[in-house]
Amino acid sequence: MSDTNIVLSAEGVCKSYSDAGNTVDVLSGLEFQLEKGEQLAIIGSSGSGKSTLLNILGGLDKPSSGQVIIQGEDLHQGTEKRRAQIRNRSLGFVYQFHHLLPEFTALENAAMPLLMRNLPLSEVKEEAEKVLRSVGLEKRLQHKPAQLSGGERQRVAIARALIGKPAVVLMDEPTGNLDRGTAAHVQDLIDGLNQEYDIAFTLVTHDPEMAKRTGRILELKDGKLVER
Numbered sequence: 001m002s003d004t005n006i007v008l009s010a011e012g013v014c015k016s017y018s019d020a021g022n023t024v025d026v027l028s029g030l031e032f033q034l035e036k037g038e039q040l041a042i043i044g045s046s047g048s049g050k051s052t053l054l055n056i057l058g059g060l061d062k063p064s065s066g067q068v069i070i071q072g073e074d075l076h077q078g079t080e081k082r083r084a085q086i087r088n089r090s091l092g093f094v095y096q097f098h099h100l101l102p103e104f105t106a107l108e109n110a111a112m113p114l115l116m117r118n119l120p121l122s123e124v125k126e127e128a129e130k131v132l133r134s135v136g137l138e139k140r141l142q143h144k145p146a147q148l149s150g151g152e153r154q155r156v157a158i159a160r161a162l163i164g165k166p167a168v169v170l171m172d173e174p175t176g177n178l179d180r181g182t183a184a185h186v187q188d189l190i191d192g193l194n195q196e197y198d199i200a201f202t203l204v205t206h207d208p209e210m211a212k213r214t215g216r217i218l219e220l221k222d223g224k225l226v227e228r
């Protein structure tokens, strides 16, 4: 596989926290590469650093040293504005508690990444309707988050993560607060969209069933990732 297929790479990523003279090394020179369209699960015991890693990969937190390269660009170099552009263009996010904006409709929430790109409104609306249809929410476009079920909210969050066709979607326990049936439905959806758009998915999960469905499982252990 040539380097042009690598959409994300972590190179010697370290993260330490210092507090009252104590230093905790959470990530210690972590390395991995993610290819176009790859599905990867990151597992690890509580406190092993999964959320810390996901935040660093998404540009929400900085490594103490090392680099995260996304589509050839160093995520943590340059200005905040540049980082925001890389995040908007190349990354999508789905968190366990979805972080939808309560005062906006499903359509507006899903449209947010495209609205930030200042595209024509008619085009944004059309795309948002299309992506919400693909997650089975065509009848909920004008509903606000409080009027949606937990599974529906999670699907709006997935629609929002996918609308800009990012190279990589980062997911933190994407089905963590859903029942088995809805979780399986969301997982089918991720598989379908992964195949349709060739988007790479990195998900952090405690759910062994979900981890097994991805092509590759890495375990975070002693600050490094180990192939499983």
Ligand SMILES: Nc1ncnc2c1ncn2[C@@H]1O[C@H](COP(=O)(O)OP(=O)(O)OP(=O)(O)O)[C@@H](O)[C@H]1O
Binding pocket: 017, 018, 019, 024, 026, 044, 045, 046, 047, 048, 049, 050, 051, 052, 053
């Ligand atoms: N801001 C911080 N200051 C100090 N230590 C921190 C900070 N954030 C995280 N840590 C420590 O880093 C370690 C990794 O935390 P992290 O939340 O990444 O783990 P996790 O694998 O996601 O855990 P869980 O599965 O329980 O959610 C923990 O030991 C935690 O105490």
